[in-house]
Amino acid sequence: MSGKVKLHYFNGRGRMETIRWLLAGAGVEFEEYFFETREELIKLQQSGVLLFQQVPLVEIDGMKMVQTRAILNYIAAKHNLYGKDLKERVLIDMYVEATMDLNDLIMRHPMQPPEGREKNLALIVDKATNRYFPAYEKVLKDHGQDYLVGNQFSRADVQVLETILMMEEMKPDILAKFPLLQGFKARISNIPTIKKFLQPGSQRKSKIEEKMVPQVMKIFYG
Amino acid sequence: MAGKPKLYYFDGRGKMESVRWLLAAAGVEFEEELLETREQYEKLLQDGALMFQQVPMVEIDGMKLVQTRAILNYLAATHNLYGRDLKERALIDMYVEGTTDLMQLILMFPFLSAEDKEKQHALIVQKATNRYFPAYEKVLRDHGQDYLVGNQFSWADIHLFEAILMVEEKKCDVLSEFPQLQMFKARISNMPRIKKFLEPGSQRKPIPDDKYVETVRRVLQMYYNVKASV
Numbered sequence: 433m434s435g436k437v438k439l440h441y442f443n444g445r446g447r448m449e450t451i452r453w454l455l456a457g458a459g460v461e462f463e464e465y466f467f468e469t470r471e472e473l474i475k476l477q478q479s480g481v482l483l484f485q486q487v488p489l490v491e492i493d494g495m496k497m498v499q500t501r502a503i504l505n506y507i508a509a510k511h512n513l514y515g516k517d518l519k520e521r522v523l524i525d526m527y528v529e530a531t532m533d534l535n536d537l538i539m540r541h542p543m544q545p546p547e548g549r550e551k552n553l554a555l556i557v558d559k560a561t562n563r564y565f566p567a568y569e570k571v572l573k574d575h576g577q578d579y580l581v582g583n584q585f586s587r588a589d590v591q592v593l594e595t596i597l598m599m600e601e602m603k604p605d606i607l608a609k610f611p612l613l614q615g616f617k618a619r620i621s622n623i624p625t626i627k628k629f630l631q632p633g634s635q636r637k638s639k640i641e642e643k644m645v646p647q648v649m650k651i652f653y654g
Numbered sequence: 655m656a657g658k659p660k661l662y663y664f665d666g667r668g669k670m671e672s673v674r675w676l677l678a679a680a681g682v683e684f685e686e687e688l689l690e691t692r693e694q695y696e697k698l699l700q701d702g703a704l705m706f707q708q709v710p711m712v713e714i715d716g717m718k719l720v721q722t723r724a725i726l727n728y729l730a731a732t733h734n735l736y737g738r739d740l741k742e743r744a745l746i747d748m749y750v751e752g753t754t755d756l757m758q759l760i761l762m763f764p765f766l767s768a769e770d771k772e773k774q775h776a777l778i779v780q781k782a783t784n785r786y787f788p789a790y791e792k793v794l795r796d797h798g799q800d801y802l803v804g805n806q807f808s809w810a811d812i813h814l815f816e817a818i819l820m821v822e823e824k825k826c827d828v829l830s831e832f833p834q835l836q837m838f839k840a841r842i843s844n845m846p847r848i849k850k851f852l853e854p855g856s857q858r859k860p861i862p863d864d865k866y867v868e869t870v871r872r873v874l875q876m877y878y879n880v881k882a883s884v
Contacts, residue, residue, distance in 0.1 A: 483748060483752070483789050484752050484755070484785055484786065484789055485785060493741075495741070495744060497744060497748065498748060499747065499748045499751035499752065500751075501723065501747060501751055502744055502747030502748040502750075502751055505727075505743070505744070505747050506740060506743070506744045506747070509740050509743070510740060518728060518731050518732060519715075519717070521727070521728070521731070522717065522719060522724055522725075522727070522728040525721065525723060525724030525727050525728070526705060526719065526720055526721045526724040529721035529722075529723050529724050530705075530706050530721060533706075563706055563707055564706065567705050567706055
């Protein structure tokens with residue numbers, strides 16, 4: 433008997449947020465254990481449950497899973513959000529890998545020293561506007577369907593929506609030149625499980641406050 | 655009609671090397687277009703061949719695949735190197751992500767400043783010895799089988815083998831405290847396709863040198879030094 437899915441992380445987005453999105457999108461309930469201090473993380477590391485002494489850690493189906501992509505792949509496959517065959521899966525993989533590249537830049541942005549932040553923001557906006565969003569816009573344009581892959585809701589839709597929303601937090605009009613992505617955003621946001629996750633009170637985490645960054649860095653790096 | 659897969663990358667390891675290993679282990683012959691000039695790269699961009707303007711790119715089964723993990727996942731799945739079910743796949747994914755993180759430290763090495771290189775070298779050895787190798791040693795010790803997952807050769811074995819060889823290039827006796835990994839390495843080395851790939855004249859690429867770094871910088875116009883990862 434599997435029991436509820438349990439997430440172990442700090443109370444913030446980081447690398448766990450995409451997992452929260454995917455679980456929510458799949459309609460899977462989950463519990464969360466937050467660690468607040470470095471000591472708590474160290475305790476977790478010493479307990480031997482972390483294969484590589486790192487979080488995210490997700491307890492699911494009797495496994496203690498680590499490594500974000502392994503966790504996402506498992507959840508997606510289990511909940512039929514990974515395409516119907518290998519060709520759809522490879523498209524999904526291409527699209528989500530790119531969102532994860534962009535998410536990484538977004539995640540690291542608050543860690544930039546203040547003097548580099550403006551330049552870094554410009555770089556991220558440039559990549560979203562000139563590299564990633566045009567690619568997704570073209571995908572939607574070419575097939576004219578509602579979802580990115582196989583005319584069916586998949587993890588690609590969830591992850592691209594997540595990235596769009598995070599980019600909008602950085603630059604509200606980021607989708608100005610992407611009409612199809614605007615339509616996509618509206619459609620996916622209206623899917624009942626996603627809509628629920630977007631409401632206040634859900635387990636979706638807020639963007640980290642700048643003043644919290646040193647504290648979070650201390651938890652992970654001492 | 656399939657045709658041989660064609661790899662588009664620089665004449666060096668980088669992110670494409672894991673793809674070469676996987677193809678070799680699966681016994682799949684492949685062609686390579688080696689990027690030497692900015693013009694070649696710009697032509698690929700203009701032709702719309704690179705979905706996110708990046709390489710690696712692999713032409714296979716009528717597709718132009720980008721994003722290393724997408725390529726590797728596809729190749730593993732199509733060649734039965736991805737486990738028999740979701741749980742085996744989950745284990746393979748966890749293990750492969752670990753070796754990816756380890757190899758990433760080595761991958762960025764040639765692009766670091768001289769000062770950062772020394773620190774990075776120490777970091778690679780430390781992480782291999784204290785974080786990654788102990789995990790794989792334990793996996794092998796706990797189940798006592800020849801392969802990491804499901805008593806069957808998989809992508810996880812190929813990837814770990816590649817990682818071991820790369821770390822040994824940094825510190826040749828790095829496996830001294832890992833007897834299971836030593837035996838694992840010997841076993842995998844002896845597999846016919848692996849053995850063949852290890853021989854001179856194969857498509858395996860050598861340790862990156864200055865010429866490789868120069869080529870990458872020139873083709874991508876990437877003239878800054880990569881910062882060592884936290």
